[in-house]
Amino acid sequence: MARISLNDLRSRASTVDRARVEAASEADILAERAADPDAPGDLPADARIVEPPRALRVRLGLTQPEMAEALRIPLGTWRNWEQGRTSLEPAALSLLRIVAREPAMAFASLADVPGKAPPSR
Template identity: 50%
Template sequence: MARVSLEDLRKVAAPVDRAKIDATTEEDIRRHMIEDGEDPDAEPTGYRLVWPIAAIRSRLGMTQSVFADALGVPVATLRNWEQGRTQPDPAALALLRIVEREPEAAFRALGVAYRAPAERQG
């Protein structure tokens, strides 16, 4: 297999027909799905929506320091997760999913005092 440098790859134009993409309508996409045997009205399956960790933290109204402390991880670890330098392990991902869906219950189980942002404003 021939080796090609990243620099060489960047010099080659991608074989993408932008005009064709721009001209494609939702009806075209629907028609192609039907032709391919797919149901365009079916709910997509086989994926799970993952909220960016910084978005979860922001929605909870917490600083990096407070959120990291609540999760029991170093602030540097949280920063690395948020900036995409490292990925949380499966246990941390499970905890983050629980915190995202049920923050009050998650923090109560962790023994962390938490009030939703709307409650803080009153």
């Protein structure tokens, strides 16, 4: 086992090619995974990948208060979901899947005024 100080670690240049990571498509990622002998096997047939709450909110360009308001939930509940303090119940997971796939439709359906989506950035 090699030991290194935190200062030595921080002074080293990163070996991650950030431009390559950002430019990678889903097909590129799958090809890399297939070529990696240490990669885990295929996901179980019933497995579903769920976008984490924070990633979903950031992708939609909303603040925490805006997201909570759009979903008609308490701000504290949204923050707990984002920070992993409470696990998502099946109904909440379903709601977030719908929002991830069809945000405009989901927000319009939840809005007080039919057809009016909450403000987005």
